[in-house]
Amino acid sequence: MYTRTPLTARTVVGYVIILALLAISVGSMAYAVPPRHAARISPIQANNIALSNFPGTFVVGRTHLINTNGVLAYQVTLRTPNGHRQKVNVDAYSGRIIGIQTRVPRGRGPYRY
Numbered sequence: 001m002y003t004r005t006p007l008t009a010r011t012v013v014g015y016v017i018i019l020a021l022l023a024i025s026v027g028s029m030a031y032a033v034p035p036r037h038a039a040r041i042s043p044i045q046a047n048n049i050a051l052s053n054f055p056g057t058f059v060v061g062r063t064h065l066i067n068t069n070g071v072l073a074y075q076v077t078l079r080t081p082n083g084h085r086q087k088v089n090v091d092a093y094s095g096r097i098i099g100i101q102t103r104v105p106r107g108r109g110p111y112r113y
Contacts, residue, residue: 038072038092038093039065039072039074039092039093040092040093040094040095041074041090041092041093041095043063043065043074045095046063046074046076046090046092046095047059047063047076049090049095049097050076050078050088050090050097051078053088053097054078054080054086054088056080056081057078057079057080057081057086058078058079059076059077059078059079060077060078060079060085061077063075063076063077065092066089068089068098068099071091071093071098072091072092072093073089073090073091073092073098073099074089074090074092075087075088075089076088076089076090083105084102084103084104084105085102085103085105086100086101086102086103087099087100087101087103088100
């Protein structure tokens with residue numbers, strides 16, 4: 001007849017370690033998932049898209065590739081003629097503008113960064 005062996009502290013600790021390692025591996029897999037789709041446009045094309053939608057502006061600094069809620073996008077920083085700075089997010093797959101952030105200068109005269 002089969003008799004059950006009682007749970008010892010050693011087996012309970014073993015189960016806890018196994019469950020912890022499993023939780024860590026599943027949690028790290030969430031960060032390993034790539035964005036929704038890969039980039040189809042170049043940073044230069046993203047600059048041109050942003051400039052064509054905001055005439056009279058010019059690009060300031062580098063164009064960065066960022067991940068916004070699983071969507072791969074280029075962040076283009078523009079300067080307007082009146083000194084405002086705009087950060088424009090251009091979808092790296094479709095080329096659509098998906099976000100705009102404007103920073104208005106304080107005080108008088110052009111805003112210096």
